[in-house]
Ligand SMILES: NC(=O)C1=CN([C@@H]2O[C@H](COP(=O)(O)OP(=O)(O)OC[C@H]3O[C@@H](n4cnc5c(N)ncnc54)[C@H](OP(=O)(O)O)[C@@H]3O)[C@@H](O)[C@H]2O)C=CC1
């Protein structure tokens with residue numbers, strides 16, 4: 001098999017980027033890794049002490065200091081594969097100054113689970129329209145996997161999706177370790193949209209917990225959520241897919257139930273009465289579902305898929321609807 005990927009630049013300095021750095025450097029396949037993050041102080045700290053001071057700080061960083069920088073352009077130039085790992089809301093800002101020419105001939109991997117605001121596009125569409133990235137050169141990393149469990153080396157499964165299954169297989173071979181298993185898929189759209197939606201359902205799950213519903217209700221909420229997710233992905237990209245696969249149902253379950261989920265934690269705080277701003281400040285991490293539900297609301301104006309859970313979360317986060325009342329109304333629509 002022809003090898004396409006020898007040098008990978010990871011773009012982003014948060015928890016998941018740090019976990020991806022760990023997986024890529026624990027994996028034995030030959031490759032060189034570069035790492036960009038916007039925070040210059042974190043670059044200095046990592047270069048000196050070999051740990052990210054702000055996220056997953058227990059993880060030992062094995063990327064050479066010379067390959068870590070807050071200057072993106074040279075790092076993109078240096079690599080043949082770019083792994084995007086900045087929250088979708090900040091992706092445009094992170095890529096400011098980067099042109100389609102800079103991405104020419106490179107393989108692009110998205111580990112982002114969000115929608116680019118204003119464009120309301122998932123990452124594959126955004127990279128295609130703004131940077132001329134062909135879908136044949138594009139991959140997605142998804143699946144039920146929290147960065148915190150990667151740091152603990154707990155067994156996890158990732159799905160690598162691409163139209164080019166051979167390419168996805170090559171990239172998957174760069175992530176496999178004792179604690180990471182990979183699955184290859186050709187469903188880029190379903191994988192991306194599924195990951196976006198499950199974040200919103202995890203917020204709903206957190207809100208329900210916050211306002212006082214128990215596990216019994218939550219299980220009904222999540223079984224409705226997977227049906228809502230399936231309705232939407234089947235509308236935007238109708239192919240034969242099994243929604244029970246781990247990239248869809250698995251990711252929904254882990255995010256809706258895990259103590260590590262940012263989205264669930266954020267929702268729980270909203271249910272308990274925090275404002276959006278105070279919940280965001282308290283968390284110090286990004287709940288993608290907050291931004292995504294606004295974009296989804298716009299996107300679904302065209303598709304008109306029945307999405308009562310997304311609409312309830314949208315009303316609470318963007319229309320100041322009461323979580324208690326909105327969840328009571330939602331409960332009437334679930335089955
Ligand atoms: N965490 C996880 O387990 C997983 C996350 N993902 C996805 O990975 C992506 C990155 O999330 P994750 O690593 O968890 O993020 P974290 O919540 O761990 O970190 C937040 C990241 O966002 C950056 N950021 C925050 N505010 C801004 C801003 N105003 N402008 C630019 N950058 C900003 C931070 O940079 P700084 O530190 O400089 O403030 C930091 O890199 C998301 O799409 C998420 O859904 C996917 C799978 C698992």
Ligand SMILES: O=C(CO)COP(=O)(O)O
Nearest residue numbers: 143144145146261262263
């Ligand atoms: O995507 C994730 C797990 O698969 C991470 O979800 P959270 O952003 O809610 O932590």
